[in-house]
Structures are given as C-alpha cells and as structure tokens.
Amino acid sequence: MTLPPSTQHPLRWAVLGTGFIANKVINVGMRRAGHVLQAVGSRSIDKAQEFADRNGFKTAYGSYQEAIDDPEVDAVYIALPSVFHEEWAIKCAKAKKHVLCEKPVAPTTAQVKNIIQTCKDNNVVFLDGTFxxxxxxxxxxxxxxxxxxxxxxxxxxxxxxxxxxxxxxxxxxxxxxxxxxxxxxxxxxxxxxxxxxxxxxxxxxxxxxxxxxxxxxxxxxxxxxxxxxxxxxxxxxxxxxxxxxxxxxxxxxxxxxxxxxxxxxxxxxxxxxxxxxxxxxxxxxxxxxxxxxxxxxxxxxxxxxxxxxxxxxxxLQEEWMAKDFEECVAGRKKxxxxxxxxxxxxxxxxxxxxxxxxxxxxxxx
Amino acid sequence: MTLPPSTQHPLRWAVLGTGFIANKVINVGMRRAGHVLQAVGSRSIDKAQEFADRNGFKTAYGSYQEAIDDPEVDAVYIALPSVFHEEWAIKCAKAKKHVLCEKPVAPTTAQVKNIIQTCKDNNVVFLDGTFxxxxxxxxxxxxxxxxxxxxxxxxxxxxxxxxxxxxxxxxxxxxxxxxxxxxxxxxxxxxxxxxxxxxxxxxxxxxxxxxxxxxxxxxxxxxxxxxxxxxxxxxxxxxxxxxxxxxxxxxxxxxxxxxxxxxxxxxxxxxxxxxxxxxxxxxxxxxxxxxxxxxxxxxxxxxxxxxxxxxxxxxLQEEWMAKDFEECVAGRKKxxxxxxxxxxxxxxxxxxxxxxxxxxxxxxx
Known part of the structure; x- marks a missing residue:
C-alpha cells in the first residue's frame, strides 16, 4: 500500500469523531481538496448518521473499527480526544490505512513515537493535523x-x-x-x-x-x-x-x-x-x-x-494540509x-x- | 520653593553628564519645550564645555556640584549611570533644585525611596526620566x-x-x-x-x-x-x-x-x-x-x-516629559x-x- 488506490482515484476518507474539529477539517480541508468523504465512525450510530448526512459522507458506522475497516477507505482522520489516539492510530496503521491525527498527538512522546513507528512498519502515511x-x-x-x-x-x-x-x-x-x-x-x-x-x-x-x-x-x-x-x-x-x-x-x-x-x-x-x-x-x-x-x-x-x-x-490552510497529505500518500512528498x-x-x-x-x-x- | 521662579521665567536646567542620553533628552525634550539650557556639569571641564558649546548651554562646570549650585538653575537632569544617582539626586534636593533622574533610578528600591523622600522633604519635584x-x-x-x-x-x-x-x-x-x-x-x-x-x-x-x-x-x-x-x-x-x-x-x-x-x-x-x-x-x-x-x-x-x-x-514624547515636569514645578500637576x-x-x-x-x-x- 505504498502507492495506494488514490493514485487511481481521489483519496477516500473516514473520520473518527463528530465534533467541532472534525466538522471544520472535513469541510475546509478534504472537501475543498476534492477528496471523497467515505465513512464516519462514532460510538453513537445516531451521531455518526447525523454527521454523515450533514456533511455528505457515504456511510455511517456506530463504531470506530467499522469505519477503519471499510474497504472503500484509504485514510483515516482521527478527531478524537488525545488519550484515544494511540489505540486508534495503531489500529488504523495495522489495517493499512493512512493516518491524519489531531494534535496533541498523544499525552506522551513515547506514545507518539509508537504511533509513528507503527505507521512506518505498516507502510502508511502519518501526519499530525496542524494545518x-x-x-x-x-x-x-x-x-x-x-x-x-x-x-x-x-x-x-x-x-x-x-x-x-x-x-x-x-x-x-x-x-x-x-x-x-x-x-x-x-x-x-x-x-x-x-x-x-x-x-x-x-x-x-x-x-x-x-x-x-x-x-x-x-x-x-x-x-x-x-x-x-x-x-x-x-x-x-x-x-x-x-x-x-x-x-x-x-x-x-x-x-x-x-x-x-x-x-x-x-x-x-x-x-x-x-x-x-x-x-x-x-x-x-x-x-x-x-x-x-x-x-x-x-x-x-x-x-x-x-x-x-x-x-x-x-x-485555506486546511486545504493545503489535505493536499500535502494526498501528495504523501501518492509518494510525491515524504x-x-x-x-x-x-x-x-x-x-x-x-x-x-x-x-x-x-x-x-x-x-x- | 514650591512655586519656584519658573512661574516667572522658563524653567532653567542643569544637566549632569554629557553622554548620548543627555544629548537626546536636552535637545528633543527641554529645548523643544522652550526651557532654558543653563548649565552643564561634568567631571571633565573640557567635556562640559564641548557639550555646552554644541548644545547652547550658558555655562560649563568641571564638577557636578558647581552645576547644581548655579543660582540660575531651577532643575537638574541627572544623566549619570545609576550607581551615582542617589548621591547626586540627594545633593540636588538639598540644594532645593528639582530633580529629573534617568532610569533605572537606582540599583535598589531602598535608594529610590531615599531619593524620593528627600525630594519631598525639600519641597522639590522628582520625576524619573521615562519619556x-x-x-x-x-x-x-x-x-x-x-x-x-x-x-x-x-x-x-x-x-x-x-x-x-x-x-x-x-x-x-x-x-x-x-x-x-x-x-x-x-x-x-x-x-x-x-x-x-x-x-x-x-x-x-x-x-x-x-x-x-x-x-x-x-x-x-x-x-x-x-x-x-x-x-x-x-x-x-x-x-x-x-x-x-x-x-x-x-x-x-x-x-x-x-x-x-x-x-x-x-x-x-x-x-x-x-x-x-x-x-x-x-x-x-x-x-x-x-x-x-x-x-x-x-x-x-x-x-x-x-x-x-x-x-x-x-x-515628541521627550517634549511631553519636559512639559509635564514644568507643570509639576509650577504646581499645576502633582x-x-x-x-x-x-x-x-x-x-x-x-x-x-x-x-x-x-x-x-x-x-x-
């Protein structure tokens, strides 16, 4: 998955979390960059469905793992509170999905290093979400x-x-x-x-x-x-x-x-x-x-x-971030x-x- | 000397020190405010004379005390390094001359308080030189x-x-x-x-x-x-x-x-x-x-x-400072x-x- 499907089609995103920052980055970033809004994962299927409907995502899931595992998803934007980042970023990487993770990336540097190393080991891109x-x-x-x-x-x-x-x-x-x-x-x-x-x-x-x-x-x-x-x-x-x-x-x-x-x-x-x-x-x-x-x-x-x-x-800078992410996935930027x-x-x-x-x-x- | 001669004539200044800051404040402040440049005091009579000639002061003295004691001087601007301020500000106050003193006013607050109290005791104005x-x-x-x-x-x-x-x-x-x-x-x-x-x-x-x-x-x-x-x-x-x-x-x-x-x-x-x-x-x-x-x-x-x-x-702000000093001397400002x-x-x-x-x-x- 070094040069993933996104070289053939626009990058397809799942987002974990349905809060303020997810709403902003999805709309100001991915949508404007021409990416596909594929899946929303939330612990609440109602929240996921509401967010998906409002923002035009194709699928809503009542769990994070289902959104990650959606075969139509290339990359996952983790918009959860930071104590949950290590667990879910690593699950993304192991599922061979690229990771865009909100900041702070994790409560400790040890966890941050673990996330990044796991992404390297699984040949997926990692970027923190600093637009x-x-x-x-x-x-x-x-x-x-x-x-x-x-x-x-x-x-x-x-x-x-x-x-x-x-x-x-x-x-x-x-x-x-x-x-x-x-x-x-x-x-x-x-x-x-x-x-x-x-x-x-x-x-x-x-x-x-x-x-x-x-x-x-x-x-x-x-x-x-x-x-x-x-x-x-x-x-x-x-x-x-x-x-x-x-x-x-x-x-x-x-x-x-x-x-x-x-x-x-x-x-x-x-x-x-x-x-x-x-x-x-x-x-x-x-x-x-x-x-x-x-x-x-x-x-x-x-x-x-x-x-x-x-x-x-x-x-806008959120769109620049989405574009840079796309470039990394395509292997044109490191x-x-x-x-x-x-x-x-x-x-x-x-x-x-x-x-x-x-x-x-x-x-x- | 609460309402001194300056209510009858423009304020007449002595300056102690002939450095950069003296040159600046005298020219941008007192001169523009219409005050009289009366006397220059320096440990070197040559430096005092050169400064007096260049800036249009009436008299040059080879000591600080002589400048303070000039009977035509109403106020003294102390432009010396701060370790000398307490000694010379107090000599000014005791000679009933108003004091404008460069900052820092002195190396310790105890010295600053001593200067200000002595000015109060002698009924002369004290201002620090923060334009x-x-x-x-x-x-x-x-x-x-x-x-x-x-x-x-x-x-x-x-x-x-x-x-x-x-x-x-x-x-x-x-x-x-x-x-x-x-x-x-x-x-x-x-x-x-x-x-x-x-x-x-x-x-x-x-x-x-x-x-x-x-x-x-x-x-x-x-x-x-x-x-x-x-x-x-x-x-x-x-x-x-x-x-x-x-x-x-x-x-x-x-x-x-x-x-x-x-x-x-x-x-x-x-x-x-x-x-x-x-x-x-x-x-x-x-x-x-x-x-x-x-x-x-x-x-x-x-x-x-x-x-x-x-x-x-x-x-310019140096002129505003000179004007405020004049107002204090005249008793119109506290x-x-x-x-x-x-x-x-x-x-x-x-x-x-x-x-x-x-x-x-x-x-x-």
Missing part, C-alpha cells in the same frame, strides 16, 4: 529565516488565545462536557491544545532544534476540573537564543508572533489562522471562501515595519521529516508539562 | 484599559530590543567603556535599562498593582563584564492574570507590546519610541521633526485588528503619584533581579 504548518507562508517564513535576512535569530515570541464560553467557569457539568478542559481525555489542557501551536511556531523559527531547557507555568486552571486553561513559558536554546509564549482559553482571539534577529524581525499578527479570520460554526462550515492572498510583515535592520506580500495561491518534527514538538511539550508540574522550574532536555 | 509614559497615548491607553472595552485584562506581552554595536562582544575595552554593559556603574544591565520599559508598560496596563510573584532569566551575558544583555521574564498577578516580557541588547530594534483581555486586545508595535522612529545621533539631535500624529491599533471582540487614531498633539509608580517599578525590578540571581526561580512580592 498552519502546511500553508505556503510557513515555508516562505522558514526560507526568510534561513536566508539570513534577519541575521542571527535569537528571539521568538508567540501568543495564541481564544475565549472559551463562560459556562465552563460557572458550571461543573459544562466544564466536564468540554473536552478541552477535561483532563481525563486531554491531560495537558491548553498546553497540548493552544500551546502546541506556539511551540510549533517557535520550533519552526529555530528549525526544530531542541532547546536546552524550558519552563512552563500554569497561570489559570479550571476550577471544576483542574485543567490548565492558561500557560506561559519559555524555551532556552544554545548560544543565547530564547523564546517566550503564552496560550490561553481566557482571552479574546489573538495570535501574534514575532521572530527577531540581529538584523531584522518578522511579525505575524494572524499566525495560526492566517490572514482570513473565519469564525467556524457547524452552519457556516461549507461557506468558507479562500482569501485572495495572504501576507506577512517584515522589517529589516533599523527601519520601519514594511509589509511584504507572499503569494500563497488562495487556498512525510517522515514532518513526523520527526512532530516528535520534537512532543519532546518539548513533555518537558514543558514536567516544568508545569514543578511550578515552572527549569527542565533540561 | 514614553508622558506621551498622551499612554493616558489614552490606560483610559481604554479602564473603560472596560477590552474586558478583563489578563495578559500583557512586551518586547524591547535594540542592537548594541558588535565591539562590546569582541573587545573587553569596548565593553568596559559602554556603561550599559558595565556592572560597576549599571549593576542590573539590560534589566534596569530596556526591561525597565517593558515592566513599566506591563504595570501601566495593570494600573501599577504589584504582582504576586515574578521570574526573570538572564539569557545572554557580556562575556567580558558578565553584564546581563538579554532577559526574559514573567509577572503573575492575582486572579489568573499574567505578563511576559523580553529585553535585549542583541536584537534589531523592536518594541512590540500587546494587552489582551477577554473582550479585546490593544497592540502597539512602536511602544517606547512611538510611531516616529527617529535614529538619534549627536549630529541629528537638533533636527527632529514631530510626527503629525501618533496612533495605536486596537481590536475588539473577535473581529479583525482595526486601527484607531489617537490625537496626540504632534509633540508629581507624587508618578513617584509612587516609580517605586512600584523598582520594587518589581528588585524582585526580578533577585529571581535572575537564582536562575529564574519564582520570587514572591
């Missing part, structure tokens, strides 16, 4: 950093927040129903959720070099579940380079990042959702329009901030380096989480 | 924060950097001559210098409330002097509010800050130098033109970033609340420095 990294401007950004135009990069700053509905702070029942703040299914809370992105941005700027030490402080916890709702942290790299980040469920939507070197800096005020700010609801998911173009702002030396336009082809990056991110997240358990004490890597 | 806080947009920013438009503010992020000339990293002699990286005269290095501003910005956003704990890590030291050249840190406030900052001598000029609440955010990409980026040299100091207007960018709720213009009267803010900043800096001595361990206030 922003597949947007062409990320490659352009990395090229800018590596071109030397910014000089020696020694500072990265990244902020990602959105405002969770207030009822998770006022109702224990609401808090337990919101998986983002339910440690039983998402043990690292906002660290694995929003800080995954800020850490990934930082590591992109530093070419996925491991930091020498990190620190993370949980500055807000859900009062009912104890989940981390807001974290700040820093990463220290060799040769006096550093990074700071914040991730929060308690602020208005904000996603500002900046990479600073000794010759220039580059700033993105829309780091993770790109320049098209699109509120996602179940109802509007089919209606997204791609922006005409995206851009980021760069300043060189001691001059003013000047805007530099990067042509990105007008696709997924292994991206998977190595996934492991680096998780290694750093493990250290950050260890620091958070010790009130922000420095943790060496 | 950005006298710019009208800071008041507008504070008004915005306190209006509730941003909701509950629970995150502040501030970055301030500039690139020091490379020779302080390659020559011990150059490093020792650059007072910013000479701990004998500026013990806290970049923390008292650039991080003074980021901390002041953070405290402004939180109305000068004391944090409950802080952490600071020195991520770059001068290899010859050991001075802190780059720091990152965070401040934790009650009720899950926090702030992170970075200050560095090793990056390109960058001064991005953001205040985020649960309803909106406000961002300044030119926090400390305002929107007019003006490179300062000895030669160009007389030629600054005020910008027609300044602005900052604010976003509300989940919308796009939208620019909101704040009318600021077209003065300086004591600003001095209380100075003490809060120094209290936080002391805690940050204590943390830095313990590799970033959390320090309670």
């Amino acid at each position: 922003f990294k597949h947007h062409p401007r990320l490659a352009a950004l990395r090229q800018l950093v590596n071109s030397g135009e910014l000089g020696k990069v020694n500072s990265v700053n990244s902020h990602f927040s959105f405002l969770m509905s207030a009822d998770v702070s006022t109702s224990a029942d609401a808090a337990l129903k919101q998986i983002r703040v339910n440690p039983a299914v998402e043990p690292t809370g906002v660290l694995g959720d929003m800080a995954w992105y800020t850490v990934r941005f930082i590591l992109t700027a530093y070419n996925y070099e491991l930091p020498t030490s990190v620190s993370c402080t949980v500055t807000r916890k859900n009062e009912f579940t104890g989940a981390a709702e807001q974290v700040i942290g820093h990463l220290l790299f060799p040769d006096s380079r550093n990074a700071i980040f914040e991730a929060s469920f308690a602020h208005v939507s904000n996603q500002r990042s900046c990479i600073t070197g000794d010759k220039g800096a580059v700033a993105l005020d829309d780091t993770f959702l790109t320049s098209s700010f699109y509120p996602i609801t179940q109802e509007s998911a089919l209606a997204y329009e791609a922006p005409a173009s995206d851009s980021f702002t760069v300043t060189v030396k001691r001059g003013e901030w000047t805007k530099r336009e990067i042509e990105t082809g007008g696709r 997924w292994e380096q991206w998977a190595d990056e996934t492991i680096v991110i998780h290694t750093v997240l493990d250290a950050l989480w260890a620091s958070a358990q010790q009130s922000g004490a420095s943790v060496s890597l | 950005f806080k006298h710019h009208p947009r800071l008041a507008a920013l504070r008004q915005l924060v306190n209006s509730g438009e941003l909701g509950k503010v629970n995150s502040v992020n501030s970055h301030f950097s500039f690139l020091m000339s490379a020779d302080v990293s390659t020559s011990a002699d150059a490093a020792l001559k650059q007072i910013r990286v000479n701990p004998a005269v500026e013990p806290t290095g970049v923390l008292g210098d650039m991080a003074w501003y980021t901390v002041r910005f953070i405290l402004t956003a939180y109305n000068y409330e004391l944090p409950t704990s802080v952490s600071c890590t020195v991520t770059r030291k001068n290899e010859f002097t050991g001075a802190a050249e780059q720091v990152i840190g965070h401040l934790l406030f009650p009720d899950s509010r926090n702030a992170i900052f970075e200050a560095s001598f090793a990056h390109v000029s960058n001064q991005r800050s953001c205040i985020t609440g649960d309803k909106g955010a406000v961002a300044l990409d030119d926090t400390f130098l305002t929107s007019s980026f003006y490179p300062i040299t000895q030669e160009s100091a007389l030629a600054y033109e005020a910008p027609a207007s300044d602005s900052f960018t604010v976003t509300v709720k989940r919308g796009e970033w939208t620019k909101r213009e704040i009318e600021t009267g077209g003065r 300086w004591e609340q600003w001095a209380d803010e100075t003490i809060v900043i120094h209290t936080v800096l002391d805690a940050l420095w204590a943390s830095a001595q313990q590799s970033g361990a959390s320090v309670s206030l």
Whole structure:
C-alpha cells in the first residue's frame, strides 16, 4: 500500500469523531481538496448518521473499527480526544490505512513515537493535523529565516488565545462536557491544545532544534476540573537564543508572533489562522471562501515595519494540509521529516508539562 | 520653593553628564519645550564645555556640584549611570533644585525611596526620566484599559530590543567603556535599562498593582563584564492574570507590546519610541521633526485588528516629559503619584533581579 488506490482515484476518507474539529477539517480541508468523504465512525450510530448526512459522507458506522475497516477507505482522520489516539492510530496503521491525527498527538512522546513507528512498519502515511504548518507562508517564513535576512535569530515570541464560553467557569457539568478542559481525555489542557501551536511556531523559527531547557507555568486552571486553561513559558536554546509564549482559553482571539534577529524581525499578527479570520460554526462550515492572498510583515535592520506580500495561491490552510497529505500518500512528498518534527514538538511539550508540574522550574532536555 | 521662579521665567536646567542620553533628552525634550539650557556639569571641564558649546548651554562646570549650585538653575537632569544617582539626586534636593533622574533610578528600591523622600522633604519635584509614559497615548491607553472595552485584562506581552554595536562582544575595552554593559556603574544591565520599559508598560496596563510573584532569566551575558544583555521574564498577578516580557541588547530594534483581555486586545508595535522612529545621533539631535500624529491599533471582540487614531498633539514624547515636569514645578500637576509608580517599578525590578540571581526561580512580592 505504498502507492495506494488514490493514485487511481481521489483519496477516500473516514473520520473518527463528530465534533467541532472534525466538522471544520472535513469541510475546509478534504472537501475543498476534492477528496471523497467515505465513512464516519462514532460510538453513537445516531451521531455518526447525523454527521454523515450533514456533511455528505457515504456511510455511517456506530463504531470506530467499522469505519477503519471499510474497504472503500484509504485514510483515516482521527478527531478524537488525545488519550484515544494511540489505540486508534495503531489500529488504523495495522489495517493499512493512512493516518491524519489531531494534535496533541498523544499525552506522551513515547506514545507518539509508537504511533509513528507503527505507521512506518505498516507502510502508511502519518501526519499530525496542524494545518498552519502546511500553508505556503510557513515555508516562505522558514526560507526568510534561513536566508539570513534577519541575521542571527535569537528571539521568538508567540501568543495564541481564544475565549472559551463562560459556562465552563460557572458550571461543573459544562466544564466536564468540554473536552478541552477535561483532563481525563486531554491531560495537558491548553498546553497540548493552544500551546502546541506556539511551540510549533517557535520550533519552526529555530528549525526544530531542541532547546536546552524550558519552563512552563500554569497561570489559570479550571476550577471544576483542574485543567490548565492558561500557560506561559519559555524555551532556552544554545548560544543565547530564547523564546517566550503564552496560550490561553481566557482571552479574546489573538495570535501574534514575532521572530527577531540581529538584523531584522518578522511579525505575524494572524499566525495560526492566517490572514482570513473565519469564525467556524457547524452552519457556516461549507461557506468558507479562500482569501485572495495572504501576507506577512517584515522589517529589516533599523527601519520601519514594511509589509511584504507572499503569494500563497488562495487556498485555506486546511486545504493545503489535505493536499500535502494526498501528495504523501501518492509518494510525491515524504512525510517522515514532518513526523520527526512532530516528535520534537512532543519532546518539548513533555518537558514543558514536567516544568508545569514543578511550578515552572527549569527542565533540561 | 514650591512655586519656584519658573512661574516667572522658563524653567532653567542643569544637566549632569554629557553622554548620548543627555544629548537626546536636552535637545528633543527641554529645548523643544522652550526651557532654558543653563548649565552643564561634568567631571571633565573640557567635556562640559564641548557639550555646552554644541548644545547652547550658558555655562560649563568641571564638577557636578558647581552645576547644581548655579543660582540660575531651577532643575537638574541627572544623566549619570545609576550607581551615582542617589548621591547626586540627594545633593540636588538639598540644594532645593528639582530633580529629573534617568532610569533605572537606582540599583535598589531602598535608594529610590531615599531619593524620593528627600525630594519631598525639600519641597522639590522628582520625576524619573521615562519619556514614553508622558506621551498622551499612554493616558489614552490606560483610559481604554479602564473603560472596560477590552474586558478583563489578563495578559500583557512586551518586547524591547535594540542592537548594541558588535565591539562590546569582541573587545573587553569596548565593553568596559559602554556603561550599559558595565556592572560597576549599571549593576542590573539590560534589566534596569530596556526591561525597565517593558515592566513599566506591563504595570501601566495593570494600573501599577504589584504582582504576586515574578521570574526573570538572564539569557545572554557580556562575556567580558558578565553584564546581563538579554532577559526574559514573567509577572503573575492575582486572579489568573499574567505578563511576559523580553529585553535585549542583541536584537534589531523592536518594541512590540500587546494587552489582551477577554473582550479585546490593544497592540502597539512602536511602544517606547512611538510611531516616529527617529535614529538619534549627536549630529541629528537638533533636527527632529514631530510626527503629525501618533496612533495605536486596537481590536475588539473577535473581529479583525482595526486601527484607531489617537490625537496626540504632534509633540515628541521627550517634549511631553519636559512639559509635564514644568507643570509639576509650577504646581499645576502633582508629581507624587508618578513617584509612587516609580517605586512600584523598582520594587518589581528588585524582585526580578533577585529571581535572575537564582536562575529564574519564582520570587514572591
């Protein structure tokens, strides 16, 4: 299954899980990329059928395994809470189905490595579901950093927040129903959720070099579940380079990042959702329009901030991710380096989480 | 001397020190405010005379005390390294001369309090030399924060950097001559210098409330002097509010800050130098033109970033500081609340420095 049926037909997807993120990625990603929406798996056949009907999937199953085993399925998008990822990603791989897995990929790096190794052993593609990294401007950004135009990069700053509905702070029942703040299914809370992105941005700027030490402080916890709702942290790299980040469920939507070197800096005020700010609801998911173009702002030396336009082809980043996945399945792109990056991110997240358990004490890597 | 001669004539200044900052503040501040440049004090009469001739001061003295004692001097601007501030500020106060003192005001909060109390006891004005806080947009920013438009503010992020000339990293002699990286005269290095501003910005956003704990890590030291050249840190406030900052001598000029609440955010990409980026040299100091207007960018709720213009009267911030000082001397504005803010900043800096001595361990206030 190295070069699977998708070289003869469009990639055929199953999705495990029927929540918000499944709805978004399926519609903004796979559908726009021209893929086939084949099967939905849920523990509830009613939920599966409702999701399948609403989004135009061919088949609904009342279990995850049935969706995986559907012979018309080439690839499985795992949109479950992270504690379930290892089990189901491995079942996918063993069924010779390619795997797109939501982040955080798993609660521990050991589990992440197990998933990725199993995919390698079974000759199937593995990608984590971080769409922003597949947007062409990320490659352009990395090229800018590596071109030397910014000089020696020694500072990265990244902020990602959105405002969770207030009822998770006022109702224990609401808090337990919101998986983002339910440690039983998402043990690292906002660290694995929003800080995954800020850490990934930082590591992109530093070419996925491991930091020498990190620190993370949980500055807000859900009062009912104890989940981390807001974290700040820093990463220290060799040769006096550093990074700071914040991730929060308690602020208005904000996603500002900046990479600073000794010759220039580059700033993105829309780091993770790109320049098209699109509120996602179940109802509007089919209606997204791609922006005409995206851009980021760069300043060189001691001059003013000047805007530099990067042509990105007008696709939304979820669609770029689906296209990259398709390229990997077809063997035209290699997924292994991206998977190595996934492991680096998780290694750093493990250290950050260890620091958070010790009130922000420095943790060496 | 509560209402001194300046109600009859323009304020008459002495300056102690003849360095870069003296040149800048005298020309961009006092001169543009219409004040009298009366006397220059330096340990070297040659330096004093050269500075006086170049900038149009009436008299040059080969000592600080003579400049203070000049009977035509109403106020003294202390532009010396911070280890000398306590001694000379107190001599000014006892000579009944008003005091404008560069930041950091002194190496310890105890010294800062001693200076301010002595000014109170002698009925003279004390202001620290932080020009950005006298710019009208800071008041507008504070008004915005306190209006509730941003909701509950629970995150502040501030970055301030500039690139020091490379020779302080390659020559011990150059490093020792650059007072910013000479701990004998500026013990806290970049923390008292650039991080003074980021901390002041953070405290402004939180109305000068004391944090409950802080952490600071020195991520770059001068290899010859050991001075802190780059720091990152965070401040934790009650009720899950926090702030992170970075200050560095090793990056390109960058001064991005953001205040985020649960309803909106406000961002300044030119926090400390305002929107007019003006490179300062000895030669160009007389030629600054005020910008027609300044602005900052604010976003509300989940919308796009939208620019909101704040009318600021077209003065540069150094001139606003000189004008505020004049108002305090004339008794039309009260300086004591600003001095209380100075003490809060120094209290936080002391805690940050204590943390830095313990590799970033959390320090309670």
